[in-house]
Amino acid sequence: MPLSKTLGVAYKALVIGVNGAIGSALFEALQKDPHCSQVIGVSRTSDIPIDITDESSIQNAYGKLFTQGPFDLILLATGILHEDGIAPEKKLDALQLDHLQRIFQVNTFGPALIIKHFHRLLSKQRSLFVCVSAKVGSIEDNRLGGWYSYRASKAALNMLIKTAGIEVRRTHPETSFVALHPGTVKSRLSSPFGSQKTGQIPAEAAAKMLVALSGIPVTAPSIFLSYDGSTIPW
Numbered sequence: 001m002p003l004s005k006t007l008g009v010a011y012k013a014l015v016i017g018v019n020g021a022i023g024s025a026l027f028e029a030l031q032k033d034p035h036c037s038q039v040i041g042v043s044r045t046s047d048i049p050i051d052i053t054d055e056s057s058i059q060n061a062y063g064k065l066f067t068q069g070p071f072d073l074i075l076l077a078t079g080i081l082h083e084d085g086i087a088p089e090k091k092l093d094a095l096q097l098d099h100l101q102r103i104f105q106v107n108t109f110g111p112a113l114i115i116k117h118f119h120r121l122l123s124k125q126r127s128l129f130v131c132v133s134a135k136v137g138s139i140e141d142n143r144l145g146g147w148y149s150y151r152a153s154k155a156a157l158n159m160l161i162k163t164a165g166i167e168v169r170r171t172h173p174e175t176s177f178v179a180l181h182p183g184t185v186k187s188r189l190s191s192p193f194g195s196q197k198t199g200q201i202p203a204e205a206a207a208k209m210l211v212a213l214s215g216i217p218v219t220a221p222s223i224f225l226s227y228d229g230s231t232i233p234w
């Protein structure tokens with residue numbers, strides 16, 4: 001089902017994190033959708049710059065985007081799994097406070113501030129606020145263990161999404177908040193973990209994600225959704 005069936009023809013979209021593999025693929029797919037009347041992409045280096053770990057940067061971007069909204073679809077596609085000196089932990093002994101804080105800063109606290117400010121950019125008609133999460137953030141689905149900070153940062157992100165979905169319904173009764181699992185996708189984030197062999201090409205994953213988003217029932221304040229359209233236990 002095309003996204004326009006849910007969001008209406010001439011829907012407006014905003015993608016945050018448009019430099020990343022998944023963010024850029026979602027942005028390009030939306031640009032190609034004839035029913036998407038406008039899609040704006042922002043990143044740390046865009047004309048409207050946004051660093052999700054800096055609340056003043058988020059507020060500045062909000063001020064500039066306000067006149068271009070409201071948006072029927074807001075997609076947040078930022079995140080980290082590793083960076084210089086930080087790798088997913090395989091065991092408890094590997095936990096380091098500064099690494100935990102850094103992963104939470106980008107994957108949880110940044111998105112919390114984005115939701116805080118940007119929910120005001122949502123249309124009061126049918127609209128979606130989507131944060132790219134990860135299946136490994138599912139508490140119920142955790143069978144393998146490991147990856148403490150990343151798993152926990154996404155589980156906490158999912159709780160923020162679920163909680164925001166309840167509150168925002170009071171003013172936006174047709175908005176759904178979405179924790180979206182993209183599947184394994186070839187990207188800078190996933191490449192050290194074998195995605196170059198087994199991962200999806202970002203454009204293919206983005207096309208599947210947009211189809212999955214189109215199937216979300218308007219009755220759902222929030223949902224943990226996989227790229228294949230199935231739901232994931234929180």
Ligand SMILES: NC(=O)c1ccc[n+]([C@@H]2O[C@H](COP(=O)([O-])OP(=O)(O)OC[C@H]3O[C@@H](n4cnc5c(N)ncnc54)[C@H](OP(=O)(O)O)[C@@H]3O)[C@@H](O)[C@H]2O)c1
Nearest residue numbers: 019020021022044051052078079134184185187188189190
């Ligand atoms: N790839 C996978 O297999 C996979 C699987 C499950 C979940 N995910 C999730 O998918 C999302 C996107 O990941 P990806 O695979 O597309 O990785 P990616 O290509 O590395 O993209 C991540 C993006 O996050 C942005 N970012 C990081 N810190 C930021 C900050 N402080 N402010 C603004 N932007 C920031 C980066 O911006 P810069 O370009 O400026 O550095 C980059 O564009 C993440 O949330 C990830 O956890 C990915």
